[in-house]
Amino acid sequence: MLAACDTGAEEEAQETVAAADESEAIDLTGTLLRDFAGERIPAVTVIDPDGARLDLRDVDGPVLMNLWATWCRPCVVEMPLLDELAADLEGEVRVLTVSADLKGAEVVQPFFDRYELPNLPRWMDSGNDLANAFDGGPLLPLTVLYDAEGREVWRITGAYDWASASAREEVREALSVEAGDAPDTNPSVS
Template structure:
């Protein structure tokens, strides 16, 4: 077996180990999470600055596709999340607010890594009534594999499609630090 195939198998096993594929329960409700008690310990990491956004296709529940690599021309905040990931669920309203605050200056794209795709994501979006977020899906976990399988992972890309920074793990997107980092990147 080749090294690449072995690594792909290992990454698949790790992602699946964290996924509760058999649960029939709906996503955990916002009210049940006590956001103030969530340990959102992610930090801004500029180690990968300059790397290009991957040319991966994601789809929406209607089957429309979006090639992430073709989004050059506007800064993009790309968030990988799942309904079974408590910090991800806590972040979603904050990301919706970021999208609202920055408007046309920043496109916020949330991509679900749920293996059950639209079956899990559509009810979650319907219940939470996000004003600015769209339900993009990556049921094959191409992005999850590309970014190491940590949920949530959020990456800011500049208008040239180059990474500015990323956050692996939950983060307070409503913080002054987050707003300042985004403003700094948009000012370039």
Template sequence: MELEMSLRSVIALLLLTGALSACDRQSAPKEQANGSAEITADEVAPDEVKDSAAGDGEGAFKYTLDRSKAGTPAPDYAFVSPDGGDATLKDFAGKPLLVNLWATWCAPCVAEMPTLDAIAGEYQAQGLQVLTISQDNQGAKQVDPFFAKRKFTHLKAWLDTENRFSLGYGTGMLPTTVLYDAEGKEVARVIGAMDWHSKEAKALIAETL
């Protein structure tokens, strides 16, 4: 009995650690799977992750750095621009690019977004483009209220309601961030949430630039 209880405690701890580091795509709420229920900005993760960008939410920032696909050309998946038009990554060719896949229901995604907003401004003059592409199936209906509430300075609401990027990148986790150099070749991908203020993140950005 004691052994069984110990095993259950270990499993619970591992599940909690995984929940803090990234969101399994299969953990998406039922509303994400079938698109049948309305979710408002007040119902999603942002207010559950307090002050993580200030450094006291360290547990929210855990990731794996993957260089196995370095040198791979950027894909041509179609997605939706903030003005409702069609876009592909080819529209951003010629400058380094950071593509972040996230969702409103993913707490680690939300935790890192203020840091992404900050580096988008910090590196803008050096040509870095930061695209936060939502994987929410309800698209603007779900994402626009989120952005209106958070009032990001540099990030915009790009949408991928068909989850082409999640399926194509195949990491099975959100957030996933992929960096491309000015030639459109992959530098590295970050699986999980990274504090983009950190030295490790800035070194990765410098490599991309």
């Protein structure tokens, strides 16, 4: 899997969100993959801007976890869509967003203030332990759906239209299949 970030780059590379052309259209056609279905949620601890810690393996219930960064233009486009999804699916699935920004709260807090995302948590992994758990650094954004037992159901690489009805259907259908409520009629779709 290819990485979208060069962590060895000059420090300025982490600050490109302000320079991004916000009028530029982003293709929201991420790829749904089931290649890692059944794998456990990574044993990674993330923090929020106030210093609270969360061990991802301690999260109860289904989780839709998004790995993103403020300098990643597709991530920036996707965040308001995830915020809307989190509001719509509250009580069905927990949406966790985890920033891979090296500067942590210094850039994440202003990002959330600017975009007003009340339904998304501000978790951070400035050490990139989560990216490393995904084989050294995934293409960003990366969104992974985990069932109530912390097992991967599917993942979407690249930006995705989380505001669409089909996104909600995919999440709900996957969770109902995992719960045994419906048969999986097409398990090899990717």
